[in-house]
Amino acid sequence: MMAEIEFEQExxxxxxxxxxxxxxxxxxxxxxxxxxxxxxNRAWRYxxxxxxxxxxxxVLRLKGSRDFYKGxxxxxxxxxxxxxxxxxxxxxxxxxxxxxxxxxxxxxx
Ligand SMILES: [Zn+2]
Numbered sequence: 242m243m244a245e246i247e248f249e250q251e252x253x254x255x256x257x258x259x260x261x262x263x264x265x266x267x268x269x270x271x272x273x274x275x276x277x278x279x280x281x282n283r284a285w286r287y288x289x290x291x292x293x294x295x296x297x298x299x300v301l302r303l304k305g306s307r308d309f310y311k312g313x314x315x316x317x318x319x320x321x322x323x324x325x326x327x328x329x330x331x332x333x334x335x336x337x338x339x340x341x342x343x344x345x346x347x348x349x350x
Contacts, residue, residue: 246263246264248260248261248262248263249262249266253281253283253285254281255278255280257278261276271293273286
């Protein structure tokens, strides 16, 4: 039984459409090595931003974004904790003042 070989189709600027084994295409996309059109001998090379590299860049971009928002969330959380402590302090102080005001009129008598 023969192994099935998959192919990918490319069309050169010279107009020739040709088939390349998928395994060959996968390697060229990874190593960016040159290969040649079988008709006009034009040199071909898959760009630096192949699918794998695009995905790696996207992962890095998303990790950067995640870290940024994680940092922003932590800063906001700390700010809110501080606000709560300040408010609690003010409430305590206000309660203390109110208590003093409630007591003072009786003490005056
Ligand atoms: Zn060609």
